[in-house]
Amino acid sequence: MSRLEIRHWAGFAQRPFLAPERVRAYQDARIRRLIHRAFHNVAFYRRRFEEAGIRPEEIRGGADLQRLPILTKADLRMCRDGEMLARGVDEKSCIAEISSGTTGEPVRFVRTRGEEYALFAHRLRAQVLSGLRPWDVRMKIGSRPVRTLPHRLGLFRCDAVSDGQPHTRILAELEGKRFDVLSAMPGILDILLPLLSESKLRSRRLRRVFCGAELLSPATRRRLKETLGCPVVDFYGATEVNLIAWECVRCGLYHTCDDAVFAEVVTEDGRLAGAGEQGRLVLTALHSFAMPLIRYEIGDVVRRPAKSAACRIGFGTIDEIVGRLADHLPLPDGQWLGPCRLIEVAQSIDGVRRFRILQPTPVSVVIEVQREKEFGEEQAGRLRAGFEKLLPAEVRVEIREVDDIPLTARGKLRIVEAWRGGEDGVTSGVRIS
Ligand SMILES: [Zn+2]
Structure with a gap:
């Protein structure tokens, strides 16, 4: 050394x-x-x-x-x-x-x-700085973590529940295990949220929820904190x-x-x-x-x-x-629009349970909405108006109600799919707006 x-x-x-x-x-x-x-x-x-x-x-x-x-x-x-x-x-x-x-x-x-x-040690140190104690058990929703020396010594123990099974099954497995910290990607937690609010986990007094691997929206963060009653910490990696x-x-x-x-x-x-x-x-x-x-x-x-x-x-x-950068929408006038303000609009509308923004062509944007009861014509109108305000007049905005927003093969929620015209090296020349 x-x-x-x-x-x-x-x-x-x-x-x-x-x-x-x-x-x-x-x-x-x-x-x-x-x-x-x-x-x-x-x-x-x-x-x-x-x-x-x-x-x-x-x-x-x-x-x-x-x-x-x-x-x-x-x-x-x-x-x-x-x-x-x-x-x-x-x-x-x-x-x-x-x-x-x-x-x-x-x-x-x-x-x-x-x-x-070495990289694993840096991540673990950040988790400790975020409230993880050596004797806490972390439960991951996803693939089983690699066992390292601290795990073998009984420190920083970690267990996992597979995300490749029905959501009710994931929850049942979580309810049957003992753990202090829940660790998962925001997309899967977002899907589990309605089930979590009825589950025994609420009375468990979890110490922390650790999120990572994809964007954690303010709305998901707030709902997780309210539902599980513990701090939600985001790790960006x-x-x-x-x-x-x-x-x-x-x-x-x-x-x-x-x-x-x-x-x-x-x-x-x-x-x-x-x-x-x-x-x-x-x-x-x-x-x-x-x-x-x-x-x-x-x-x-x-x-x-x-x-x-x-x-x-x-x-x-x-x-x-x-x-x-891959989520920036190319506009007909050659400018690019970052996704954040569009996401904020969709999150601000009552009754939008989950959503996805698709841009099949440079002049059309489709908002897929998985709705809750209160989502009606008025909410749809506000959603459309919010998008039309941010996009140029020639871009057509369509709202499509769907039963489910699927995760990617890697278990991620892709909120934005911007038009790319099949080119490679798509992010070059992206204007950051
Ligand atoms: Zn600080």
Whole structure:
């Protein structure tokens, strides 16, 4: 283990509480090492640096990273076999993850087992900072978690209920198990909500609900909190890097996991976003050496907070995860509309149990509504008017009542399906509105 790694783990528990300038110094040291290793061991980066006319020693920390080009999913797809892998890495002994690839072909990411455990530790630390106690049992709705050393020692125990079964069965299984923390994707929780309000789980006094892997809407969050009577904490992560940020129970903002990723929020004109501004999230993975990700555009739009938080945690902050670039709607005049305001309109209408926004062509938007009793003509009229106000006049808005809004094969709820015309590399040129 190198000196930097020893220093990393020795200061691991306390690092979130360091002053921001000490966190930056830590990040700079890791970035220097990452750049050095990527240049000398990874064919793709050596070529990239040489093309940009940059020597690795010129990158002294996070502030210099902006001199390097942004890495996109399209860049990764165009790589030749093995070009992104560090020399000497035995791929067979690594863990490969496939990103869901909703914007095009899926991309394969490779990590060593050591790197995988490091990322797992960062996620677990964020859960502890969010109220998880070592003796709590987490119940996950979804695939069974991998057993790690703490689990085997009886700490941070974790169990799972499969999401691939009828909803009443999921609930019955949950009622039959003992646990303190419920962990699931917001889409499945949203579907279970009507059942949860009648269930025995309400009297169980759960300590926390942990959400992640897809956008948690304010409406779902509020209903979960009311129904289960405990705090709901959102963890923002991605297949490529595991945890990116988590919602702070102290200040209410999301803290970026600054000793695992170096996060830049880049505006449309290529600047770093200032207070209250939004932009594309660009990440440098500080623990990925087998397949380095340097200035990788993850495909989400986030906003920096208007005011900095007074918080014990010194890591950087994000005010809101605004949405995925893939969810932006292209408009007939060549502009793009972010999905958030449309989602807000749909959530504000009484009687809309669940919904989905489809854009089959650039000039038509279909709102699929799974309704509750109170959804009538008046509510439908308000929903249509709200959408028409945000969209140009030539876009036709249709409301379609449906019995069910299906989840994707990976159990996710895709609220927006924007028109893409079958092109690849769809997010290039997206205007962030
Ligand atoms: Zn905080």
